[in-house]
Structure formats: C-alpha cells, structure tokens
Amino acid sequence: MQARGTRPWLWAILNLPFGATSGFVAVMLGFILKKQGMGDDVIASLVALNLLPHTWKVLWAPIADSTLTRKRWYVLSNVASCATILALAFVPITRGNLTIIEVLVFANSVAITLVGMAVEGLMAHATPPEERGRAAGWFQAGNVGGAGLGGGLGLFLAEQISSEVAFMVLAGILLACTLALRAVPEAARIPEAPAAVEHHTPHWLARIVEVFKEVWAMLRSRRGVVAIALVFLPIGSAAAAGIFAGQIATDWHASANLVATTSGVAAGVAATVGCLFGGWMSDRLGRRRAYMLSGLGLAAVAVAMSLAPKTAVTYAIFTLGYQAAGGVAYGAFTGFVLEVIGTGAAATKYNALASLSNIPITYMTKVLGWASTAYGPVVMLHVDAGSEVAGIALFMLIVLIVKPDREPVPAAADAAST
Known part of the structure; x- marks a missing residue:
C-alpha cells in the first residue's frame, strides 16, 4: 500500500x-x-x-x-x-x-x-x-x-x-x-539541466528554461492535447449561475432577499459541498469520467428547473442545486488538471490550463445571456443543458481521435496495491 x-x-x-x-x-x-x-x-x-x-x-x-x-x-x-x-x-x-x-x-x-x-x-x-x-x-x-x-x-x-x-x-x-x-x-526544486551547469548559466535562468521545457512537454503530449481541448469546451462552465439574479428570478417569483440568500452564503455552502464530492468522484471514477459526469449533472439540473413549476421554492432548490453541481465540476476539473500536470513546474502548468478554462465561462455567459433575453429563461436553461451534452460528445470524439493513455481509476489502482 x-x-x-x-x-x-x-x-x-x-x-x-x-x-x-x-x-x-x-x-x-x-x-x-x-x-x-x-x-x-x-x-x-x-x-x-x-x-x-x-x-x-x-x-x-x-x-x-x-x-x-x-x-x-x-x-x-x-x-x-x-x-x-x-x-x-x-x-x-x-x-x-x-x-x-x-x-x-x-x-x-x-x-x-x-x-x-x-x-x-x-x-x-x-x-x-x-x-x-x-x-x-x-x-x-x-x-x-x-x-x-x-x-x-x-x-x-x-x-x-x-x-x-x-x-x-x-x-x-x-x-x-x-x-x-x-x-x-x-x-x-526544479533541477537544472547539466548543460546549464556546465556553461555556468545563472541558477534562476536555468530553472526558468526547465520550466518552459516542462510546459512544452506537457502541451505536446497526448494527455496535454486532450487537456487543451477540454478547457475550451463548455463542460462544467456553470455559466447560468451568473444569470440567476436576472429575468429568471422574476419569472420564478423570487424575492430580492431570496436571490441574495441563494447567491450568497447558501450558494457558497452548496458549492463547497459540491467541490468535495467532485474530488471524491475524481478519485473513485477517474478524472475524465468524473468531469464528464459533472457536466451531465449540470445539464440535469438545468432541464429539471425548466420543467418544474415556476415558484420561489423551486427557484431556491434548483439554483442551489446548480451551485452544488458547479462545485462538483470545479473539484473534478482540478483533479483532472493535477493528473495532467504531474510535478515539476506545477504552478506554471496549472495556471496555463486554469487561465484557458475561463474562456468557456466567458463565451457561455454571453450566449446564455443572449438566449435568456431573446427567448426567455426556459430556453436559456435548455441551451445550457444542450451545451453540456454537446461538449461531452465532442470531448469523447477527441479522446477517440487522440487516443491518450488509458486512464486508470485511482481508487482501483490503490486497492490493487494494497
């Protein structure tokens, strides 16, 4: 063990x-x-x-x-x-x-x-x-x-x-x-290349060179290619959370106090619990599988909210459920990134992927805002759910094309070594 x-x-x-x-x-x-x-x-x-x-x-x-x-x-x-x-x-x-x-x-x-x-x-x-x-x-x-x-x-x-x-x-x-x-x-510490030591390159410069070598090695690997594709897809973006205080709150008869509560402390608690569950899923089911399931969870909450009666109670239930599902996605995404970056220049590799992951949040927020304004909150929720499903399907296709190493299930590997 x-x-x-x-x-x-x-x-x-x-x-x-x-x-x-x-x-x-x-x-x-x-x-x-x-x-x-x-x-x-x-x-x-x-x-x-x-x-x-x-x-x-x-x-x-x-x-x-x-x-x-x-x-x-x-x-x-x-x-x-x-x-x-x-x-x-x-x-x-x-x-x-x-x-x-x-x-x-x-x-x-x-x-x-x-x-x-x-x-x-x-x-x-x-x-x-x-x-x-x-x-x-x-x-x-x-x-x-x-x-x-x-x-x-x-x-x-x-x-x-x-x-x-x-x-x-x-x-x-x-x-x-x-x-x-x-x-x-x-x-x-990141080791210096033997050639850098031989040529008396300053320690800090030699280590920075090694950092960029590690980042390039990660990006050109099969896992790195899959990771780059994933951070551009809308899976787990949870972008609808930024619109829950808008027209959807009015249509669901949510008061200002209820909106403040479900987007404040209660949302933080729900998302925190979701983060912990997402991390647990990542260890039990595998990094990619857990992240895709988190996207399906967000889609399920969005569809359920669109079909449920438009009341203040259902608004509270589903907005908090969406925050929790978003937390699951954050936890699963970070587990996936940790698996890809390994050790070494961890901060640079992590932030290279994390910075790019803000792109789908940005474009999905704009898309969902447009959908809600043009067609109403119900259609917006359907667009959100559809983007999750489409993103997962596209990601599975990319995995089939790139063929990265078969992903081990961490919990299973741990049990085998016991």
Whole structure:
C-alpha cells in the first residue's frame, strides 16, 4: 500500500486567502462603496481590477516555480496580501480615496496570485496520484469557502461593528492560514539541466528554461492535447449561475432577499459541498469520467428547473442545486488538471490550463445571456443543458481521435496495491 500523503483538508486552509480576496472585494467592499453613494460602475471597475492579475498570472508563474521555495513564496505573498487588507482599515472608504483603494486592491490581487501558485506547487508534489481528487476537492472548497469568509463574514462585521474591524479581523484570520504550512512538506526544486551547469548559466535562468521545457512537454503530449481541448469546451462552465439574479428570478417569483440568500452564503455552502464530492468522484471514477459526469449533472439540473413549476421554492432548490453541481465540476476539473500536470513546474502548468478554462465561462455567459433575453429563461436553461451534452460528445470524439493513455481509476489502482 502506498504511503498516505498530506491531509487533504490542509489545502482548503492554505487556499482560503485566495478565495477570500474575491469575496471581500465583490461583496464587502462593494457594499461599503454602495453605502457611500457610489454607483455600480465604480464597484464593477474595482471587481474587474481585482480580476485583472488573474488573467495574466501565467506570465509570472515561471518565477514562482523557479526562484524561491514554495513555502517562502506563500509566506511572503500572504503577508503582503494581509498587509494590503490591513491597510484598507486605515483608509476611509470615500470617493476621494478611490485611487488609494484601487492600488491596494490591485496589489492584493497580485500577491494573492502568488499565494495560489505556492499552494498549487506544494499540492502537486505532496499528493499521491490516488489522492489527487480529494486534494483538488478540498483545494476548491477553500477557494469557495474563502469567498464566503471574505464576503459574508466581512460584510457581517462591517455592518455590526465597523469596516475597520472587518478588515483587521480578515487580515488576522488569513495570516493565520500560514500556520498550516508546518504540516505540509516542501516541494522539490526544479533541477537544472547539466548543460546549464556546465556553461555556468545563472541558477534562476536555468530553472526558468526547465520550466518552459516542462510546459512544452506537457502541451505536446497526448494527455496535454486532450487537456487543451477540454478547457475550451463548455463542460462544467456553470455559466447560468451568473444569470440567476436576472429575468429568471422574476419569472420564478423570487424575492430580492431570496436571490441574495441563494447567491450568497447558501450558494457558497452548496458549492463547497459540491467541490468535495467532485474530488471524491475524481478519485473513485477517474478524472475524465468524473468531469464528464459533472457536466451531465449540470445539464440535469438545468432541464429539471425548466420543467418544474415556476415558484420561489423551486427557484431556491434548483439554483442551489446548480451551485452544488458547479462545485462538483470545479473539484473534478482540478483533479483532472493535477493528473495532467504531474510535478515539476506545477504552478506554471496549472495556471496555463486554469487561465484557458475561463474562456468557456466567458463565451457561455454571453450566449446564455443572449438566449435568456431573446427567448426567455426556459430556453436559456435548455441551451445550457444542450451545451453540456454537446461538449461531452465532442470531448469523447477527441479522446477517440487522440487516443491518450488509458486512464486508470485511482481508487482501483490503490486497492490493487494494497
């Protein structure tokens, strides 16, 4: 029997700061700005600014893979992130201070990308193949749970006490996540090529060269080709979640409070449970199979919602069910990516695939928004379900053409080695 790896729930703790950033910017900070009389355009601009580094983070991922150790990167970047959150406690949230707030939010976002890269590198090296699904599920649970912590808890403290206290408490909690590093082994450094050593190439440059070699080797492999195809397909995009507050809420007679609840804390809980289940599926059924099943789950929820009576109760049930199914997809997708990237330059390889995976979310959100406006929410749900089924069919065709190595079922392989 293979030795057990690092306890999977540690990845949720370490990844909590990554998710918390999106939560406190979009929910807590957005609420405070609105309360100060600023419009949605200001809030949207701040959210977009927070997302900007995540769009381009693959460009500096090789630095995280090839210079300091992963643990040092985590400590430095999490301290920097918490420092920016703490700094917000001393900046009055007013229109006159918007530039300072924008600088702090952007700096926090850059720092938090490095936190994520450090966790991805540590997780890829410390997790045995048979536990990658569970690790992936907990990793994404930390992301989703962190968003709830940063948004939900932050907003609660801001309303009940003050925004200053909210920022201070969040900074303290997220800084404490660093303590989980003590229970996680350090990842191995990327070795330098013998030719680089012979020619006295600087260590950092030699390691960056090796990083790009690893990424190229991954992309040109059969598994890499399948992975690239998968990240462009709409499987598991869960894009309808971004439209549930629109016309569909009106047609299903959902109140503003119900929409807020089902898209807030309750959605976070549902998605977190889904992430853990998706990771479990990935270990039990195999990475590709689990991800395809998660897409079918989303399609089933969308179809069921379109056929159910249009009431507030069914709105709550199916929107939360959709959030849970989306969580399953996130957990299964991360398990699939961990299987493809292996070890080595894990942060660069992970972010190369994760960045591309935002493309189907973007185009499906636009398609579903158009379908809902032009033909109504019911047709939109059918389009969403149809895209999942079509994506799965196309993915199966690609697998038949490319013929990657037969995917082992991790749980079965583990049982055989016992």
